[in-house]
Amino acid sequence: xxxxxxxxxxxxxxxxxxxxxxxxxxxxxxxxxxxxxxxxxxxxxxxxxxxxxxxxxxxxxxxxxxxxxxxxxxxxxxxxxxxxxxxxxxxxxxxxxxxxxxxxxxxxxxxxxxxxxxxxxxxxxxxxxxxxxxxxxxxxxxxxxxxxxxxxxxxxxx
Numbered sequence: 001x002x003x004x005x006x007x008x009x010x011x012x013x014x015x016x017x018x019x020x021x022x023x024x025x026x027x028x029x030x031x032x033x034x035x036x037x038x039x040x041x042x043x044x045x046x047x048x049x050x051x052x053x054x055x056x057x058x059x060x061x062x063x064x065x066x067x068x069x070x071x072x073x074x075x076x077x078x079x080x081x082x083x084x085x086x087x088x089x090x091x092x093x094x095x096x097x098x099x100x101x102x103x104x105x106x107x108x109x110x111x112x113x114x115x116x117x118x119x120x121x122x123x124x125x126x127x128x129x130x131x132x133x134x135x136x137x138x139x140x141x142x143x144x145x146x147x148x149x150x151x152x153x154x155x156x157x158x
Contacts, residue, residue, distance in 0.1 A: 005088045012124040013084065013093035017116070021079035021099075026067055033063055034125040041066040042128075045135030050142060053135055063129070074138070076101045081116075091120045103141035110137040110146060 016032040033039040038059045043066070047054035051073060057066035079099035086093050094117045102109045112134045119128035140146035 006086050009086050017081045034121045034127040037121050037127045040128045043131040049135045049139035074101050093118045106144040108141035108146045
């Protein structure tokens, strides 16, 4: 059973991450979330740095609000995932992701490595979605200071 559960958890997590990386519509993303348990979305970080950080978005409406808030703030390209860790006892999958993010209002971009931890219910639907990412780069891009910092760092290296 454990091998089957591991395979099933990995398949569920991969399907979610693939859909997200492909920029699937919000309805497609939300369909991966639990309806039997109130799901939760959390992107860890200081709430003052970005509107989607450090808050717990609860229930399906909250999860929708999280993804809408992120989508209104930033876009991403070239998202990919690797280094999958599956915990069958806890029904969790953790994965390292990477992508190029752009803060919409400033157009500033950064290459980011992040981690997802997905907790699954009995139906292999996401009941808890957690993100650890580069909140500092997001903040600097949001305030329009990232490009200046990157140029300054580059100038010091030459």
